[in-house]
Amino acid sequence: MxxxxxxxxxxxxxxxxxxxxxxxxxxxxxxxxxxxxxxxxxxxxxxxxxxxxxxxxxxxxxxxxxxxxxxxxxxxxxxxxxxxxxxxxxxxxxxxxxxxxxxxxxxxxxxxxxxxxxxxxxxxxxxxxxxxxxxxxxxxxxxxxxxxxxxxxxxxxxxxxxxxxxxxxxxxxxYPELHSDNCTTKHQNTRSWFKHTVRIFKNLRNTMIEKLIIADGLAPSYFIEGMLYNVPEPKFGGTEQQNFRDVLVWLLQADRTKFLCANEQFYLLGNSQVTWPAENCAKFLVAAEKYWNEA
Known part of the structure; x- marks a missing residue:
């Protein structure tokens, strides 16, 4: 369930x-x-x-x-x-x-x-x-x-x-100040759901690490914020379960190669010092979906 x-x-x-x-x-x-x-x-x-x-x-x-x-x-x-x-x-x-x-x-x-x-x-x-x-x-x-x-x-x-x-x-x-400013704007545009949802995904990550479902370091907080920054604003909201499900389903189905960091100066996924390996993002989302379905 x-x-x-x-x-x-x-x-x-x-x-x-x-x-x-x-x-x-x-x-x-x-x-x-x-x-x-x-x-x-x-x-x-x-x-x-x-x-x-x-x-x-x-x-x-x-x-x-x-x-x-x-x-x-x-x-x-x-x-x-x-x-x-x-x-x-x-x-x-x-x-x-x-x-x-x-x-x-x-x-x-x-x-x-x-x-x-x-x-x-x-x-x-x-x-x-x-x-x-x-x-x-x-x-x-x-x-x-x-x-x-x-x-x-x-x-x-x-x-x-x-x-x-x-x-x-x-x-x-x-660009940490651009990152912070853009996250605040996203939060306001999602009727205060964005940072709320970031904390949910971070706590889910921590729980999966404690249960040895994913490796520590697979999904740093900075990249979780960046990933969720790309979710369209109408996807946020409703009940807690509806919000989480709608956001997660969209992330699983999206073309993530086009995702931007929250600072909007770099692509989110890649192999540089400031990007997230695409395979790590995919592993995190697959684990999150499995946890959601089996919790």
Whole structure:
């Protein structure tokens, strides 16, 4: 029989946020300390991830914090014509303070404050939780501008995001603020069903992991949000069971090769650093359908 109405309702509820809020407030104060070696640089601190997007569920642990260097920016010029690229290059001026220097300073400062709890990783700086402080990932990055036009007269059309570099020099681009803004718009356009449904699918994933139905890591929260972002707005709503069934059936039948990430800057499915392997998405949906039918 299908998952009960009551179970779906429980899964739709946000997880607790008190410890998360306290952790973020403390970490933001530390990162913004006037005594830090980078304090006089131009930077911004903000959240990304489930807590930022109000899709957190019980069991979500990490606080995802972004520290973005704003005194320089990187570019994606792939959408410009040769003339537009030449025009941009003629107007650019190189920065003097590097992202690598900024990251080293942030690691140094966090290590001074949190000692051995700080573990720099390939992408983010992990800070182990202690007492009431939750685990946190601090992503040090720079501004990114993806130019779609660069006219001789008037303002360019540009999407703003972030980027960082892996140890092998690979640049990873993403657009967390666009992701968050678009998810909020989707939520409003679905009469507050979108984030509600994201939490249901995330709790279903967690349950299937606990029951060893799917592997941990098969369906990251970011990609669940992106997958559901592609569901047409009229499919959301009704009873809890109707909403879940209509959304799941549409996802199973859709041409998922055309799905976009919620930031609308990348396709959702693929094999890059910022996309979800199509086979993982398919495995998750097949497992979700089987769980729905056999619950």
């Amino acid at each position: 299908p998952i009960s109405e009551d179970q779906l309702q429980r899964w739709s509820k946000p997880g607790p946020t008190a410890q998360f809020t306290a952790t973020y407030d403390t970490l933001k104060t530390v990162l913004n300390d006037p005594l830090s070696p980078y304090y006089l640089k131009d930077f911004a601190i903000f959240l990304q991830g489930s807590y930022k997007n109000d899709t957190n569920v019980y069991g979500d642990s990490d606080v995802d914090v972004v520290v973005r260097l704003d005194s320089i920016f990187f570019t994606d010029l792939d959408y410009l014509s040769p003339d537009e690229k030449a025009r941009y290059q003629a107007q650019r001026s190189p920065g003097t303070y590097t992202l690598a220097e900024f990251r080293r300073s942030v690691v140094e400062w966090l290590t001074k404050k949190y000692g051995s709890d700080v573990k720099p990783g390939k992408k983010a700086i992990f800070i182990k939780g202690n007492g009431n402080r939750r685990d946190a990932d601090v992503l040090v990055c720079a501004k990114l501008k993806r130019y779609y036009t660069f006219p001789a007269i008037g303002n360019p059309r540009v999407a703003e995001g972030i980027c960082f570099f892996l140890p092998d020099g690979t640049r990873v681009d993403n």
